[in-house]
Amino acid sequence: MKRFLFLSLIFATLLIGCEDVIDVDLPEQDSRLVxxxxxxVDINETYIPIEIRLSLSSNFFEENVPTSAESVLISFEEIEDDIVISQGSSTLAETSPGSGIYIPDPDFSSDQRIPTSFLDRDYLYTLFIRHEGRLYLAQTKYVPTVPINSITQGTGTLFGDNETEVTVNFTDQPDVDNYYLFDFGFGEYLVTEDEFYKGQEFEFSFFYEDSFEPGTVLDISILGTDQTFYNYMDQLIEQSGDGQGPFQTPVTTVRGNVFDVTDLDNINVLDNVDQPEVFPLGYFAIVQEEKGQVTIN
Structure with missing residues (x-):
């Protein structure tokens, strides 16, 4: 289920009357860790639902391939006046060989799950991945969000009668620069910042390309983001096109916050190895998610 884009309409117009099949040689791309x-995070749950998925990027129109790592670990620490006052770590294990899915190791000698109560502290979370002899690192802090006030079905359309409009209402948190990521399902995402509605109630419409059977329940989420993740998702949504999730094979190599630090010589500067073509894809973020639903009439 995808939203119409103006670019798609132009492209469709250009193709009218063209029936010849054209073979295009697409460039080969180096495989990268994704x-x-x-x-x-649902803050009402006891533990943070940690799950890291690893894959190798493929060529155009092909799915990413799951890959296994030698080790995956998340450390966290709280620093005040350049002094570490609290710290810990979580060792992750692959759910099954070759799945590429890593969760807190259930067979470790101690509980490797991270309680959601830790999110009340100003921890810096660092993800370490050892994959095929190379070391990757990403850092993030937890970002909260606000609840969705309401989601209602609208009657408007943009380009066709088969579209479905939903109207989302939420109230921005005052006195803070907020960035939000909306997940509408079906690989559909939207980002927004509060520059023009800071501290106010805000409402907007989103259009699905297709209509739904009466009684269909649509799940919609609002996620907190910082400015860096907001910018990353904004680029990825624009360049990946409709119908692709943010971690599927991207049409361009949008840089995230995961770095190849194998040859790092300065721990305070992550991207300093002077190898501009050596980098992974993807993103590491811990964010609060608030959910809402609407039932289609």
Whole structure:
């Protein structure tokens, strides 16, 4: 289920009357490690639902291939006046060989799960991945969000009668620069910042390309983001096109916050190895998720 884009309409117009099949030689791309590290937190749960998915990028129109790592670990520390006042770590294990899915190791000698109560502290979370002899690192802090006030079905359309409009209402948190990521399902995402509605109630419409059977329940989420993750998702949504999730094979190599630090010589500067073509794809973020639903009439 995809939204119409103006670019898609132009492209469709250009193709009218053209029936010849054209073979296009697409460029071969080097395989890169792809890190799906978007961790969505329900603060009412006891533990953070840590799940890191690793894959190798493929060529155009091909799915990423799951890959296994030598080790995956998340450390966290709280620093005040350049002094570490609290720290810990979580060792992750692959759910099954070759799956590329890593969760807190259930067979470790101690509980490797991270309680959601830790999110009340100003921890810096660092993801370490050892893969095929190379070391990758990403850092993030937890970002909260606001609840969705309401989701209702609208009657408007943009380009066709088969579209489905939903109207989302939420209230921005005052006195803070906020960035939000909306997940509408079906690989559909939207980002927004509060520059023009800071501290106010805000409402907007989103259009699905297709209509739905009456009684269909649509799940919609709002996720907190910082400015860096907001910018990353904004680029990825624009360049990946409709119908692709943020960690599927991208049409361009959008840089995330995961770095290849194998040859790092300065721990305070992550991207300093002077190898501009050596980098992974994907993102590591720990964010609060608030959910809402609407039932189609």
């Amino acid at each position: 890190v799906d590290g978007l961790i969505r």
